[in-house]
Amino acid sequence: MFDPRQHLIVALDVSSAAAAKEIVAALGDCASTFKVGLQLYTAAGPQIVRDLVGTGHKVFLDLKYHDIPNTVAAAVREAAQLGVGMLTVHGAAGGKVLRAAVEAARKVNPDLLVLAVTVLTSMDDRDLEKVGVRGRVLDQVLRLGALALSDGCDGLVTSARETAELRSELGGDFVIVNPGVRPVGSDHGDQARVVTPAEAIAAGASYIVVGRPITAAPDPAAAAKTILEQMSLAVGV
């Protein structure tokens, strides 16, 4: 039985631990996995991760590590010790970094999911060309995806627009996390490669990440429930 709550990650992109905890409380049992990203981690530090883990929530630490292998491995070790369930490394950091991250994670917690960020969902083909990558976003996603999986990563962070090709080229046996998800009719903000919750799940996402459509809603629980319903519709339950 498909339980959409097991496939929704709420991005806590807020500026304090108090604001994050308010959203978690408002959501109740609508969500159990929360993404701590650059803003919240910079504002509130590792204690917010400990607090969320301590209250029984799963934490996706999305700091998108991109540094030399030794530094990334050391950071992954610290993150693993905080008890996070998932974390991100930039695929563009290259195979040596990805392997170092996976090895470091496995030593502390074999179940920790190490995910490679492929191409940020805010980027389109023209943005890629400006940073020197020729070809389509899709080609770069497939290239970095293949690299990350061959270097031991558990999954990829990418737009749902690339899921079908990733599954057919690289198989079904890895985690796909899709940010850039927008319920029908909501504001796209700075996201470029946007899909709806139903489209993401139907395409084969393991998890969808939703931030502002829930956290900036007047009633976050109501917004989350609408998204959960749309996710369920995609699998016909």
Ligand code: C5P
């Ligand atoms: O508010 P919104 O739903 O756009 O939030 C999306 C979240 O997913 C943000 O925290 C952003 O940092 C993250 N993310 C992304 N694109 C990626 C990886 C992560 O938007 N490729």
